[in-house]
Amino acid sequence: MTTEAKPTLQAQIVPEVAAHRRADHPVDGVFINRWSPRSFEAKPVSDDVLYTVLEAARWAPSGSNGQPWRFIVAKTNEQKAKFASFIKPGNRAWTDHAPVLILIASSKLRDNGEPSPSHAFDAGAAWASIALQAHLLGLATRAVGGYEKDQAREVLNVPEHVELHAIVALGYRGAREALPEALQEKELPSGRRPLRESIIEGSF
Ligand SMILES: Cc1cc2nc3c(=O)[nH]c(=O)nc-3n(C[C@H](O)[C@H](O)[C@H](O)COP(=O)(O)O)c2cc1C
Structure with missing residues (x-):
């Protein structure tokens, strides 16, 4: 129905x-x-909330229901220090403050060993679910692609068949004033181009 x-x-x-x-x-x-702030409060994210956010991602659609997404979670100081070692300095102003970091990865291989043609697309769907569920719970997310992938792979022992995508900073939105002055004026919801510019009716 x-x-x-x-x-x-x-x-x-x-x-x-x-x-x-x-x-x-x-x-x-x-x-x-939903929008992606740079300022995060020190307030911790409980495991209950974290697992609800990840549960939303679990139910994302995927090619052949292959569920290729993998979530590498950093929430302890030790785990976060490892992430900090490969996140580019420009992004540390927010990743250092977010209580949880989630590196979204996906397996390029299905359980039967065949290549998964949709693993990256599916991981994108999982990330969108994370962002929306977090927002619905009153939390904020900011995805970060600015990190050294090779270094992350090494530090986190990521196997060859797993591709790394973005790191998601998760937490409660903080005050704009807590950011360095240069970033404060950027702490706003961004716009989008008109929908018609993204639609191709029929063919290019
Ligand atoms: C895959 C991906 C990578 C991103 N990488 C970065 C990044 O390295 N640094 C950053 O500050 N924001 C990054 N962002 C955040 C985007 O800039 C932001 O989502 C976009 O401007 C749209 O704004 P909104 O999320 O507030 O709607 C990234 C977002 C995505 C989805």
Whole structure:
């Protein structure tokens, strides 16, 4: 049985986001209200919350239900220090403060040893679920692709058949004023190009 979707209108976008974002078409507020801050509070993320966020990713769709995603989690000081060793300095201003870091990876091989043609696409779906579930729980995420992959592979003993994608900083959003001054003016929801510029009807 399907229930009728109830799209959310601009009025349901939270005011601080509505000042910067406008939907071209009615869409649930979760998609517009989520954004990636750089400031994170010191407040810890409980394991219950962390596992709920990862549970959302578990239910992402994947090619042949192969579930190629792997989540390398850093939450202790020791684990986070390892991550800090390969994250590029420009990103440390937020990754050092987020209480949890999740390196999203995916297996290039299916359980039967065959190559998975969709592992990266599937891992992207898992990341989107993480970001949206975190937002629904009042947390924030920021994905970080700026890290040394070869070094990460070595430090974390990542096997050859596992591809590394982005590191997700997860935590509660912090105050803008806690950021270095140069970053404070960037601490805003970003915009998007018009939808029509992304749609190719029929063929290119
Ligand atoms: C795969 C990926 C890699 C990213 N890498 C970085 C990064 O290295 N540093 C950074 O500050 N933000 C990074 N971002 C965050 C994006 O810049 C951000 O998601 C984008 O500007 C859209 O903004 P929003 O998430 O607030 O809607 C990355 C995002 C993704 C999905």
